[in-house]
Amino acid sequence: MTVEPATSRLRHQLPLVAWLVLVWILLWGTWSWANLLSGLAIAVVVLVLLPLPPVVGGTRVRPGPLVRFVGHFLVDLVVSGAQVAWWALRPGGAGRGAIVRVQLRADSDLLLTMVAEAISLVPGSLVLDLDREQRQISVHLLHAADLADVERQKAGVLATEDRIVRAFGSADDIAALRPTAARAAP
Numbered sequence: 540m541t542v543e544p545a546t547s548r549l550r551h552q553l554p555l556v557a558w559l560v561l562v563w564i565l566l567w568g569t570w571s572w573a574n575l576l577s578g579l580a581i582a583v584v585v586l587v588l589l590p591l592p593p594v595v596g597g598t599r600v601r602p603g604p605l606v607r608f609v610g611h612f613l614v615d616l617v618v619s620g621a622q623v624a625w626w627a628l629r630p631g632g633a634g635r636g637a638i639v640r641v642q643l644r645a646d647s648d649l650l651l652t653m654v655a656e657a658i659s660l661v662p663g664s665l666v667l668d669l670d671r672e673q674r675q676i677s678v679h680l681l682h683a684a685d686l687a688d689v690e691r692q693k694a695g696v697l698a699t700e701d702r703i704v705r706a707f708g709s710a711d712d713i714a715a716l717r718p719t720a721a722r723a724a725p
Contacts (some may be wrong), residue, residue, distance in 0.1 A: 556583065562578075563582070607705075612699075634684070635682070638678070641697065643674045643675065644697075650704055654699060654703055655669050664678050664692070664696075665679045
């Protein structure tokens with residue numbers, strides 16, 4: 540086990556301290572020196588008593604792929620919201636649902652969490668399980684017309700993973716998105 544140097548640990552925790560102090564001030568509803576200092580003291584106590592594990596690798600933000608992800612995500616929200624509203628109001632209801640398992644390619648805890656959150660936030664789908672070791676995600680689909688529709692929705696999960704990895708992943712994470720045969724080629 541490697542111990543992170545104090546200066547490096549402090550550098551990574553300063554944004555968290557600032558965030559906790561801001562939340563503390565917002566909870567009190569007024570800015571004052573007393574709220575600032577007490578918030579700083581509380582933040583330091585919280586970080587000392589409840590240390591967070593280090594995030595391995597950190598995040599990289601690529602503006603172009605990020606815009607692409609956000610654009611697709613917003614379209615998915617609107618389209619899926621309209622579909623769920625239609626299924627709720629139509630006489631037959633939503634019809635048959637499905638629970639599917641999708642094999643993901645990302646290997647980062649942070650990226651897997653982001654994929655699971657993005658899938659769950661879209662109406663009509665809900666992540667039931669994320670198997671970290673196998674990198675498989677179980678998703679409940681509110682409406683599955685037939686097997687072709689299930690395959691299309693599974694491909695949508697992989698497309699969401701692709702956009703998130705391209706926006707936030709490392710070069711190794713992006714390389715893992717390529718098919719196995721393409722990775723084996725020189």
